[in-house]
Amino acid sequence: MSDETQDLNEETGATAAEETPNLDLVVNIESPSACERHVTVTVSRADIDRYFDDAFSELVPSASVPGFRVGKAPRKIVESRFKKEVSDQVKGSLLMDCLEKIGEDKHFAAISEPEIDLEAVEVPDTGPMTFEFDIEVRPEFEMPQWKGLSITRPMHEFTDQDVDDQLESMLTRYAQLVPSKEPAQVGDYVTLNLKTSFEGKTVEQEEEIIARVRPVLSFTDCELEGFDKLMEGAKADDKKTAQVTLSADAPNEELAGKTLDIELEVLEVKTLKLPEMDEDFLQELGNFESEEALRDAIRQNLERQLEYSQQKKAREQITALLVESADWDLPPGLLKRQSARELERAIMELRRSGFSESEIRARENQLRQNSNASTATALKEHFILERIAEDEEIEAEEGDYNQEIFLMAMQSGESPRRVRAQLEKRGLMDVLRNQIVERKVLAVVQENAEFQDEPYEPQSRDTVEAINVAAGGAGEIHEAVEAKKEAEAEPGDDTKE
Structure with missing residues (x-):
């Protein structure tokens, strides 16, 4: 000391x-x-x-x-x-x-x-x-030489096929869910009643969850691998069972790292009916005059996502330079307090980069499952980038705020004024400021860097379905759930266990 x-x-x-x-x-x-x-x-x-x-x-x-x-x-x-x-x-x-x-x-x-x-x-x-x-406080550390870095940069020339794939993904957000009598297939939607238990005691129950059949079902505290295989061929009234292991950072600390039993009761199978690409629909999407104008906007959105990946890659490489001097022990209390703000920052970054809400939810769940590790990494990155910002006198200006809010508004479909009001009400303008400054710093670092290009491999959009449910619940095991069921069951009721 x-x-x-x-x-x-x-x-x-x-x-x-x-x-x-x-x-x-x-x-x-x-x-x-x-x-x-x-x-x-x-x-x-x-x-x-x-x-x-x-x-x-x-x-x-x-x-x-x-x-x-x-x-x-x-x-x-x-x-x-x-x-x-x-x-x-x-x-x-x-x-x-x-x-x-x-x-x-x-x-x-x-x-x-x-x-x-x-x-x-x-x-x-x-x-x-x-x-x-x-x-x-911000820790003290020796800054390495960050000018003239050799940085690996993802590069990609987007093709018409890339735009087609993104357009199809976008159309699913506006599609109608139509009940189906056919067994569930990959890409279909299922309505589920969900129950998790540990050592025979119910932990969490959720009713009428709608989830798309994809390889991974992402909870806020774990992931169910093989969800597509589990659901394929399922029909109404079927019950499927599996196991999930909670993350070490699960909100239910009593069960963190433990393996739970999960039961999924299928209530209904639904398929997607895609909308017609007519004039009315183009207007609803964003006042596009033609399908070609929509495709141009999609291409720009893909370019923003590529820029996000480039900056994320650069950020990781800059931070790696401080491995020896950045092995600070971050207090658990600091990590816990900052985790929520880091989650907000990550979501805002994804939103301004044009990712869909389903992709954002998947990333949000991933961050929640590893909140301490992801927060520790993000804080160290922030400390480093903030030091460079001070040395280079980089600040956020009003025009920067307007640009960020405009991009977030485009993604969410809300007005820029409403987005700004929400940020101010939730006290997130300082988070937005950090996001702006860090992006500016990364731009300066890249201006002074030597690049080695590598192929850009976007993460598959069809692998993860995220739901806002904690499989382990928020606290202690809910023994009261079982007690209530027994108390309410009539004598001879076959629902009583």
């Missing part, structure tokens, strides 16, 4: 133009880990007295004290009567100004708000004031 003590004795001649008064602080910083700091701050008595003096000087002219006209009570009486209120005010002002000063002096690059136990902080009657806080 490193321990650096820094005496910040500042000159006392503060000017009126300064927003924060000069403070005579002693700051002691301990480093429990690369991304954690425990900070102890000592404020001089002179500063405390000055803050009290300023607070009472402001209060006296308007103080209301019984027996005196407003503003006419002697200062000593005002000080005695309002000591507690002013003390709380001084404590708040001192804490805020101290934190601001520490930030200005750049002892570390904070990535979270400080954790301070306000109740434990007291302003003493005599002597200095001391308070402590914990804060998460």
